[in-house]
Amino acid sequence: MRIGPEVRPRVLLSQCLELRACRYDGQCLHDPVMAVLLPWIDPLPVCPEEAVGLGTPRDPLRLVRHPDGDHMVQPSTGIDVTPDMVRFSHTFLNGLREIDGVVLKSRSPSCGIRDTKIFPGKESSSILGRGAGLFAREVKRVFPGIPLEDEQRLHQAAIRDHFFTALFTRARLRQARSQACRSALADFHHRHRLLFLTANQRRTHRLDRLVAPEESRSPAAVFRDYDRELAGVFARRPRLQSQCNTLELAFRSVSKRLSREEVRRFREEWIKVSRGTQPVTGLRRQLASWLDRYDVSDLRDQVYFRPYPRELEALPATGEGMNA
Template identity: 35%
Template sequence: MSPESVNQKPASAGGFPRPVLFISRCLGFDSCRYNGETIRDPFVEKLKPFVETGTLCPEVEAGLGVPRAPVRIVLHGDRPILYQPATGKDITPDMLAVTEAFRNETQAGEFDGFILKSRSPSCGFKDVKVYKSDGKDPRNISGSGSRGTGFFGGAIAETFMEKFGLPVEDEGRLLNFTIREHFLLRIFTLARFRMVKESNTIQALIDFHTDNKLLFLGMNEGGMRELGRITAAYNKKNLADTLDSYEKELKKTLVKPPSYKAMINSLQHAFGHVSRDLLPKERGFFLNLLEEYRDERIPLSVPVKLIASYAVRFDNGYLLRQNLLSPYPPGITDITDSGKGRDY
């Protein structure tokens, strides 16, 4: 079951590549929720001008109309089922067919990331309510139930997040600034690498690695060094193998959000390229900013923007090409933070 492609645009905007995202269709693309409504998520709306999207509503694809009676996950006996209490229908076979078709028809490199509807019995990939029946009739709920994954969303996470290393989030978790920033960093970096694969030249890979060296240092120093080793080991007979190895290591390098310690280390390396040109008070000011960032009093963007201003001021070619200074379009996100969804 291929997702419907919408909102397609030219390959880049403002110098940034366009990540290709799968987004649950109800998140601002169609009025396909059970109650016939759509959800205008502010972050998804901000993303739309900067990305290409494929969308799908698994419940509609499974044959449920709009509007429709709600469905729920019920642990019936020893297995979960997708059940529609108002009609008494077990939707499980149809939903499994939709899910399997999507997994079979979607290539690993087709999307750079996924945004799913949170807590949905179909699209939710975590924290979905699971009811427990009495074992005789799925309409008879017994006990408080538990939390699990939706049928479609759980399969997406298992295949594309755990197996292929792609970012998978939901609109609820993306209210958290740290999660949102990490998601953006990953999808735009993966989109840049997709352009490297399309160019199919070693020079494009060398340029990509050089442009992202400080970013990788701030994400995972061990990963940065392994990516450098893969690039240096290239010979003209194995570019495809080199790109494949690099992509696998790249996804591992990006999978965890940067720690304060690692990112400060990267910023100090960047600062070393301009510090000799600064006045003592300017150097002290920057180092104080790093301490404020370490203490979580300011976001990462503050010391990064200051480094960027130094790069422009001194026309430092190495820093000006670093994606750390501008990993994604500045108009997408802000520093608002729900404080929810944090799991690291």
Template identity: 30%
Template sequence: MNASPFEPKPRLAISACLTGLSVRYNAGHKASALCLELLQEHFDWVPLCPEVAIGLGTPREPIRLVGDPEHPVVTGTRNGATDLAGPLRAYGEQMADELDDICGYIFMQKSPSCGLERVKVYQEDGRPAHQAGRGAYAAAFCARRPDLPVEEEGRLHDPILRENFIARVYAYADWQQQRRQGLSRGALIRFHARYKYLLMAHNPHAYRTLGRLLGTMSRDDDPEQLGQRYFHQLMQALRRCASRGTHGNVLQHLSGYLRNDLGPADKAELQQLITQYQKGVVPLVVPLTLLRHHLRNHPAPYLAQQAYLHPHPEAMGLRNAI
């Protein structure tokens, strides 16, 4: 039997409390049913708790961000004498360098160490500033790994954000596999060809920009250096969530490959479902399922390789609710 295109499982770093480990300040956890029931089958977890890693006990005094939201200190809620920002940031940089085989990271939201956004930063009067901050550890980690897909567990409950994050994780894993196989001018062009329509759905402008970047590639260009530029722009572009309009545009492009193979009734049915999807009547999986059906009956080798048609394991059902 052929191996799944999604094997081996991508490794994801994750805030340890989300996996059920009792590492929180109160010796509890924040086990995530979404991560443990929906995602765990498809990923290998790397649980991390920066607060425990820098030597804070369990249970322990809660910590919080204090001062300038851009550069907060991290202190205990009762004892503000010790600033833990330095150790947390240092550990973030250390892990960013060591975890070179992960393809994404799921952080605990609102945490003074792990929150990616909307973390309260307290002022001298005891009230939080209007401007929120980022967890000290997460900020340092992400600054070191700007292309790595990252998301907060709370935001993953939004179906659109969840699908976007998981698609980026598998694109990252695909690129890592390509790097292991070696980069060449041909390899870059073939990789981009696979991601053409996924990129078109997420960011039409970047789709054109990256096409020009590779289209002007010369024999003097170093594939490693060009590949680094290409992948950085690709991952930034995929952070934008696709809309019904851009998905519909891609579906129209893909259906165009079947124009000489389908009869009038089949064409009309496919067009009707694409229109219904764009109007919000049916989810994306409905026109996609019919399109895949026709492609099985009328194979198109160029489309068979498209990441857009299979950006993540179908069993995850991520496109059933968008």
């Protein structure tokens, strides 16, 4: 599969994930997914709570609902760090160079992306609900549409596959943009088109128009619009039926050259994928091998069959169904 040298995504990352002992309890969180991912990315570590002057270890913080919004407070001291956290988040994030994705610590009052507890008071044991931490909220505002997950959700195979695919695709687009020419974008689009069609056909047709010969705007303007549409392509995971259709399309291109045993094995695995009991990665990898073996030129170089390094597919497969 000839898709060129792999790029290293620039990933904003909670520093307590495999990097440094800066959690509130003085620990560094060891996570199997992050341990495998780190050698393949350029991490941009951040600990928002240390950045606003809180030491490590530190007494726990929580989000407390106020009439003017959610505040981040430290119940043991009564300190409200909301103004400092908002100010730091705004300054830090707006000062970042281009990033390709974000992985933040789950449930954190600063970094949780959706599961942080929100309390009615600083001493209350009941919760009003769950939402994003203060730093994570600013991430979503400054970088709308960017691939964003927490380390716990990345334990689910389908979510992980989608995140890694979006992450490395954005990194490859950044690489193409650095060439500042339409031919680089056209080549990028051609190699990713099957991936995009599987994810979102309507958005893909919009991308088609941006790389059409009649597009006369500057490369910078076209890349800007292309990037915006690409965020829409990855806004949701591909439908299970779309994945199965793409796998079937590739299979038909080589099926007459396969042995009966290979055909039988494909059909068995395809049924498991179609039922959502097995992730797409294994069958996708097998098809890539066959496309290479039989030199199927129109599909062989499509990024769909190798959207990110193979080493990242060999991760713990919890919640591995397509609909996990």
